[in-house]
């Protein structure tokens with residue numbers, strides 16, 4: 034069974050069509066990347082998958098259920114493109130809040146907070162107010178929040194933006210480890226070398242999904258030896 | 274459980290934010306205190322010049338409620354009036370009493386007339402009527418009379434502002450979107466806000482009521498519990514209205530712009546000013562204003578000592594406003610999440 038199915042989805046904002054007839058499926062246990070320049074519609078597509086937003090045409094299914102559906106919001110972990118954190122509260126208080134929203138309480142909540150913060154290497158900064166966090170730390174805290182309820186699906190919108198290369202590497206190690214344990218991961222990126230690490234990539238440009246394949250598959254289909262070149266060839270030959 | 278988590282988060286944020294706490298708790302006390310001193314002070318004695326009146330007549334006029342100055346002729350007195358030394362000139366022309374007012378402040382003019390009428394009545398030996406009061410009393414100051422309205426107004430105003438800004442922040446910082454990506458229901462979001470803010474607004478209402486009555490000595494003959502109940506309902510209305518309108522604001526400044534549109538008209542219709550002189554159809558506008566019902570209930574309780582059964586209409590209308598605005602809030606959240 035597919036974890037996410039997007040079937041002929043179109044989304045318009047006013048007169049502007051932001052997603053045009055997008056169809057794709059995400060397999061269980063893979064890391065699926067959405068690659069495209071900024072403004073191409075990645076975030077919009079992600080929001081349709083989560084059920085925060087609703088498509089104008091077509092259907093979205095998550096784990097077999099038609100979206101949007103309230104109960105499904107418990108089934109995935111989400112990291113928004115902008116860090117949505119309460120600045121005046123400490124990291125711990127932010128984590129406690131979101132954990133409670135996912136139904137965690139008592140010792141289980143404590144346990145999960147520790148585990149998630151260990152993953153992103155922020156255990157030492159648990160009691161700091163978020164306002165005192167650096168940009169990279171906020172990003173990692175957002176990731177930790179998405180891991181709290183051990184979801185089977187992670188949806189991450191530009192998870193490594195503003196994170197230095199060393200940390201980016203460690204986050205990718207963690208994502209790979211999560212994948213090994215069976216978690217499906219959907220993420221967006223506009224960084225080519227990050228896309229290389231995904232199992233499969235969807236190329237998106239101007240709201241159109243131009244190709245979906247593994248990095249190797251994309252390169253050979255376009256007859257190029259870098260993803261960047263493949264993107265230009267398969268995306269219609271025009272640089273965004 | 275999710276409602277409680279949201280309420281706890283709001284309370285924690287509040288406790289971190291000392292400025293907002295001060296605004297919520299100290300600002301109303303400060304303004305009330307100022308009002309107390311302005312409207313509860315000594316009676317102002319008008320300065321009246323008396324021109325061309327026989328000495329013994331002048332003697333008998335000698336009244337405590339005004340500062341009298343005698344002038345030899347009308348001309349000198351009028352000069353003093355022009356110079357701003359006097360509020361009025363009293364003279365008798367051909368046996369007919371005449372008052373020339375300075376006239377720029379109607380309140381002063383009224384008190385001049387009052388003082389002189391009293392004096393003339395005494396001189397004419399008209400028997401003084403026995404005055405008794407159904408409510409209040411001779412000592413009821415204007416502060417006592419509009420104080421109950423002020424208490425309600427502060428609860429309403431500050432909560433409207435704070436709730437509006439808090440909810441706007443939640444939206445503009447993206448945390449609302451993040452919140453809506455969790456399994457929280459839209460009704461739980463509104464409920465959490467009501468609960469979190471409710472705690473503070475109840476504290477605020479208690480503090481304002483206690484301060485006004487016990488420290489400033491505001492006139493109060495009713496039940497304290499009822500005062501708190503009405504205040505709580507008023508603040509819940511303000512809270513739900515504030516968060517609802519914040520959906521239509523894009524910045525803190527735009528929340529401020531709601532004040533002249535939403536708050537100021539309510540003040541005019543709340544009973545601070547007597548509306549009897551207004552066109553009857555205009556008076557009816559007050560029926561659409563939450564503060565009108567809150568102010569009416571507060572006055573009824575504090576000045577007339579009325580019981581729950583006397584003010585239940587006000588209570589139910591306020592409750593109705595809160596429920597209506599809360600439901601509209603739940604509906605407005607659809608803009609944030611499809612379900």
Ligand SMILES: Nc1ncnc2c1ncn2[C@@H]1O[C@H](COP(=O)(O)OP(=O)(O)O)[C@@H](O)[C@H]1O
Pocket residue numbers: 046051069070071072073074075076077078
């Ligand atoms: N709520 C909205 N209203 C109007 N236009 C929007 C809205 N959300 C996104 N867009 C537009 O849709 C396009 C795609 O945006 P987005 O999905 O955020 O792109 P990406 O995440 O790939 O950078 C952009 O042109 C953006 O301006």
Ligand SMILES: [Mg+2]
Pocket residue numbers: 072075076077114190
């Ligand atoms: Mg985006």
